[in-house]
Amino acid sequence: MRKLLSCSLLLLPLAVFAQVLQESTVVDASLNDFANLHPLIVHLPIMLLPVALATQVASLFLWKQPLGWVTLIALAGGVAGAVAAGLIFHPHTLDLTSAAQEVLDRHDSYAYWTVGLSTTALILKTGDLWLFQKKRWLELLTTLVLAGSAFTVSMAGHYGATLVYLHGVGVQGNYVTGESDHEH
DSSP, X not given: OHHHHHHHHHHHHHHHHHHHSOOOOOSSOOGGXXXXXXXXXXXXXXXXXXXXXXXXXXXXXXXXXXXXHHHHHHHHHHHHHHHIIIIISOEXXXXXXXXXXXXXXXXXXXXXXXXXXXXXXXXXXXXXXXXXXXXXXXXHHHHHHHHHHHHHHHHHHHHHHHHHHHHOTTGGGTTEEEESOOOO
16 A cells, blocks of 8 residues: 555656646647757757767777867867857746756756866867877876766756756746746
């Protein structure tokens, strides 16, 4: 009986939330069908920054020059995606619960760290390829900063997923009003 009650208490919020969602008939969505573009753009840094880290680490051991350029391109795309997702297309939120607001604050903190660290790594990598070629210390420093940005983008993604899947933020436009920096 106790297990049944526990399961019921866990599933009840999901059942209530599922009733709030409205069934959609949209099959081929256009960009105008989305409350904002953040969820579409945010996948660029989530994908490209870890790829840049992997190619950076590989370039320490083999194919140094070609992989260095691959790292730079992936890193530039990751930085562009992080800036776009975090600063340009960040949704404006409203009426969040205190728990959802705390998660959003953590998400934003990691997102801003991602922008800063990935931009720093991009500057270091650019300097390494053009100004200070073959400086091992700069390659190692770039790797460490890039590892930091890969970690922070992963954590931002974790808290972003928590907002969507546990708090329902953004699902069918819930709690968001469009693109801009959100206000607390």
